[in-house]
Amino acid sequence: MPFLNDMIEQNQRQRDQHRALNHENAAPHNVVQAHLRHQSALQSRYRFDVSTIMATLRGEILGQDPALQAVEDILKVVRADITDPRRPLFTALFLGPTGVGKTEIVRALARALHGDADAFCRVDMNTLSQEHYAAALTGAPPGYVGAKEGTTLLDQDKLEGTQGRPGIVLFDELEKASDEVIQALLNVFDNGMLTVASGERTYSFRNTLIFMTSNLGARDIQHYDERRARFPRSLLPGRRDRRHHHIDKLVRGKLLKAFSPEFVNRIDTTITFNWIEADIVEQLVALEIQRLNQRLIKHHCHLDVDPKVVSFLARQGFDRQFGARSLRRGVRRHLEVPLAEYLLRHHHPCDNGDTPTAYWARLENQRVVFLPL
Ligand SMILES: Nc1ncnc2c1ncn2[C@@H]1O[C@H](COP(=O)(O)OP(=O)(O)OP(=O)(O)O)[C@@H](O)[C@H]1O
Numbered sequence: 001m002p003f004l005n006d007m008i009e010q011n012q013r014q015r016d017q018h019r020a021l022n023h024e025n026a027a028p029h030n031v032v033q034a035h036l037r038h039q040s041a042l043q044s045r046y047r048f049d050v051s052t053i054m055a056t057l058r059g060e061i062l063g064q065d066p067a068l069q070a071v072e073d074i075l076k077v078v079r080a081d082i083t084d085p086r087r088p089l090f091t092a093l094f095l096g097p098t099g100v101g102k103t104e105i106v107r108a109l110a111r112a113l114h115g116d117a118d119a120f121c122r123v124d125m126n127t128l129s130q131e132h133y134a135a136a137l138t139g140a141p142p143g144y145v146g147a148k149e150g151t152t153l154l155d156q157d158k159l160e161g162t163q164g165r166p167g168i169v170l171f172d173e174l175e176k177a178s179d180e181v182i183q184a185l186l187n188v189f190d191n192g193m194l195t196v197a198s199g200e201r202t203y204s205f206r207n208t209l210i211f212m213t214s215n216l217g218a219r220d221i222q223h224y225d226e227r228r229a230r231f232p233r234s235l236l237p238g239r240r241d242r243r244h245h246h247i248d249k250l251v252r253g254k255l256l257k258a259f260s261p262e263f264v265n266r267i268d269t270t271i272t273f274n275w276i277e278a279d280i281v282e283q284l285v286a287l288e289i290q291r292l293n294q295r296l297i298k299h300h301c302h303l304d305v306d307p308k309v310v311s312f313l314a315r316q317g318f319d320r321q322f323g324a325r326s327l328r329r330g331v332r333r334h335l336e337v338p339l340a341e342y343l344l345r346h347h348h349p350c351d352n353g354d355t356p357t358a359y360w361a362r363l364e365n366q367r368v369v370f371l372p373l
Contacts, residue, residue: 044081047164053112060108061101062287063280066244067094067271071109074209074269078166087192088205089166091266093174093212095251096273097221099323102213106170109209113165120168121158125177154196154203167208174214175258182263189266212267217254221247222321225275248272276323281314284324288331299343303335 054072061068074090083089094102107117154169161167171177171185188194192206224247251272255264264270276284289305296302317330 042080044079045163046079046081046166048075048079048113050075050079053109056112057105057108060111060287061105062283063277064101064105064273067101067105067273070269070271071105078209085206088189088208088210090268091189091210091212092269092271093214093255093267094271094273095214095216095255096271097218097275097321097323098215099325100273100276101324102273103170103172106168106211110168113168119158120170121155122170122172123153125171125173125175125181154194156203159208160204161207169205169208169210171210171212174212175216182259186263186266214255216258217251220250220254221275224250225320244272244274275320276318278318278320281318281327282310284327285310285313285317285331288324288328289335292331292336296339301343303339305335 050072053075054068057068057071070092074092077083078089094105096102106120110119111117113119157167159167159169177185184194188205188210192204192208194203194205195201196203225243252270255270289303289310293303313327313330313334317327319326
């Protein structure tokens with residue numbers, strides 16, 4: 001009878017697994033396999049879907065595959081709920097040039113995880129370099145000017161997250177942090193706790209994804225790239241891996257000069273972001289227009305742009321040195337300003353649901369159509 005056969009087989013399997021687990025000389029590999037087979041369900045307190053989050057991130061962040069891969073790896077380990085409970089869930093350091101998506105990836109993650117791009121606690125290390133603010137993070141003696149600042153610097157809810165979703169904190173411009181702040185962070189990396197303002201308040205980072213950004217080495221990357229640009233073949237897509245490898249080495253060297261090995265050694269992942277390359281510039285412009293359209297929803301309008309306009313904005317707005325920010329400036333100048341003028345003239349808050357009539361302009365002899373939704 002198939003049913004009996006199944007039961008006999010299952011019993012035999014369980015006996016084998018048991019024997020494998022108890023066998024003194026069993027190879028570790030076998031033990032892990034047997035043990036995994038024994039587990040039937042994932043027992044995780046986290047309630048998010050890694051592939052859904054990654055699909056959102058991949059739609060929002062372009063040209064940064066190694067960084068996206070690192071975030072995916074982080075999320076998998078967290079979702080499986082196998083991180084060390086006495087430490088932060090993960091610490092990642094994002095390095096590289098300006099305007100390439102280091103902060104945006106954290107915003108996109110906050111949006112995908114918590115439904116709000118600002119649902120993360122951002123600490124600007126530049127501000128912390130002022131002594132009295134630093135005291136707010138490191139714990140000032142009572143009566144000291146920084147002693148009461150802890151509550152304003154760290155947003156406990158955003159930092160600690162919820163039972164099913166991790167909190168997110170971003171320490172921006174890490175290279176500007178003072179030695180005391182770095183020491184405080186080192187303790188956080190070690191035991192996931194931070195006591196500030198003379199012991200009055202304790203923050204737990206044990207359910208927190210810690211991200212840090214730094215522009216360390218950005219100037220060296222620029223010089224290196226300028227030298228390479230004299231040899232156009234070196235900028236060909238096929239050479240990118242070698243170039244990225246070299247830049248990564250350069251930046252890591254800088255990192256070790258700026259911070260102690262103990263600090264660097266406690267960071268789980270260090271990623272050097274790529275320059276924005278010419279071949280993704282049009283996609284970035286299209287993405288900026290998509291973001292603008294999201295913001296236009298509340299005005300019941302939509303912007304319809306001819307692909308030739310996208311090419312124009314990509315051509316004239318791109319400056320590699322300033323990354324995607326230069327493109328945003330082009331979109332603002334050529335699209336946002338005329339649209340804002342149009343909205344102010346034709347779309348009054350007291351319209352009572354009236355939608356504006358379609359508007360269109362010419363940019364580089366191409367149509368930019370502004371449609372009522
Ligand atoms: N790779 C990218 N994909 C999509 N959008 C990007 C990307 N890089 C930059 N952007 C756009 O440019 C803006 C600026 O990027 P971001 O704030 O991430 O810069 P950054 O790398 O953190 O630079 P900085 O070190 O100067 O803070 C973002 O808000 C986003 O609109």
